[in-house]
Amino acid sequence: MPIAPLRHEQLSRRTMLEAGSVGLLGLGMNHLTALRQADASSSAPAGGGRAKSVIFIFLSGGLSHHESFDPKPEAPAQIRGEFTPIATQSSAIQICEHLPMLAARANKWNLVRSLTHPYNEHSQGHTTILTGQTPMPTGYSPVKPQSTDWPSIASVAGNSVVRRSNNLPPAVVLPERLIHNSGRTLPGQFGGLMGSNRDPWFVEASPYNPKSYGAYPEYEFHFVRGRERNPKLNFQAPNLSLPQGLDTQKLGRRNELLGLVDRQRADLEKAAAVESFDRHRQAAISLLTDPRVQQAFDVHNADARDQDRYGRNAFGWSLLMARQLVEQGVSLIQVNLGNNETWDTHENNFPLLKNCLLPPTDRALSALLDDLGERGLLEETLIVMCGEMGRTPRINAGRGESRTVGRDHWGACQSLFVAGGGTGGGVVVGASDKDGAYPISSPQRPEELAATIYHALGIPATAAWKDEQGRPHHIYGGDPILFS
DSSP: OOOOOOOOOOOOHHHHHHHTTGGGGTOOTHHHHHTGGGGSOSSOOSSOOOOSEEEEEEETTOOOSTTTTSOOTTSOHHHHOSOOEEEOSSTTOEEETTOHHHHTTGGGEEEEEEEOOSOOSHHHHHHHHHHTOSSOOTTOOTTSOOTTSOOOHHHHHHTTOOOOSOSSOSEEEESOOOBOTTSOBOTTSSOGGGOGGGOOEEOOOSOOOTTOOSSTTTOEEETTTEEEOOTTOOOOOOOOOOOTTOOHHHHTOHHHHHHHHHHHHHHHHHHSOGGGOOHHHHHHHHHHHOHHHHHHHOOTTSOHHHHHHHOSSHHHHHHHHHHHHHHTTOSEEEEEOSSTTTTOOSSSHHHHIIIIIHHHHHHHHHHHHHHHHHTTOGGGEEEEEEESOEEOSSOOOOBTTTTBOOOOEETTOEEEEEEETTOOSSOEEOEEOTTSSSEEESOBOHHHHHHHHHHHTTOOTTOEEEOTTOOEEESOSSOOOOOO
């Protein structure tokens, strides 16, 4: 049975001070605004959408559509690849043999085989997909986020949907920020022109490690060596975090806590008078004081059967956490499924997909579909999944000393997975050419992807967001994709 949505208790000024204020949570003052909707009107905006929540699964690095949802069995071997297509529950769809659980559930999901944009570079691909904007913003930098970037879909949606259902942020990104293995943070994830106070809330459950990939701690993989183990890697529920140097034991020492509060008081007073603690602080502090909030993020103590069917690894726990947040009324949950551009299979493409990437995705995504359905939430939860690009039609000759073959960057065509939210199932929109290189029917841009998300959440077609100078920008840059 779904758990009742969380509602924060009204806390006294004294209680909030003793709890240690927003700084104890590790959210920072900018996240007060991200929580601004906690006490807003409970009515959703009129826009025709059926979903109450959206789960946006993002496959950083770029999933090969040939080896997943758009196989080309009649193409030459250098295009066809090593895998065999299999039939699905829908007569209209064949998919990769290494996605058997999804094949058995094809009546629950749809495909777009014609998602396209002009970029073959990771940063540009991330930016266009994550923001739903094809042109790069003025002054764009591929090496760092900037205040002049387009806002992310998560930022726009999180600041446009108004529902009173809980004290949680309206938009959450998990289990980590997208960081390249060189250490640079990828642009397109943040508030950009909307301002940093409109950033989505990032749940850091997978600490950044530049040399780890895959469904750890069950396993990680190396792009050449393949599947291996690293006992140092773990996946943890988010730390609604205590400042560095303050542990649970210290938190119980009243004098140290009061000293911490005194140091934070000045920051609080800069944002607003201490005498007028507003609903933002009420919502933020309730994250620390309400144990049900921790339960929404806690996947390690979730039902053992749920953990087993999702998979006890970073992929499974991430989607299980997304389901728990849907159940608590969060409007948009972006799940970055795979760290450090995990899906960037320039080399060792076929063993990595077969042994390391497709099985945990197949399992966790199938569990999500079943779980939402059993809880009566699938019809009101839209699921979309894609990467920042597809992969080249032609297999490369191999890279590096290993000379293992793979596929390179290809923005011109990829597949988009769509389920729930009243979209039905078993429908294919668009098609790629015989080599999977370019769309030949119903091409869909990042703008249509974004519009599909916004429409599902009931955001009106006339809605706009405002930049930090108060200038309005239309939210919709395209039309929602229709599956009928």
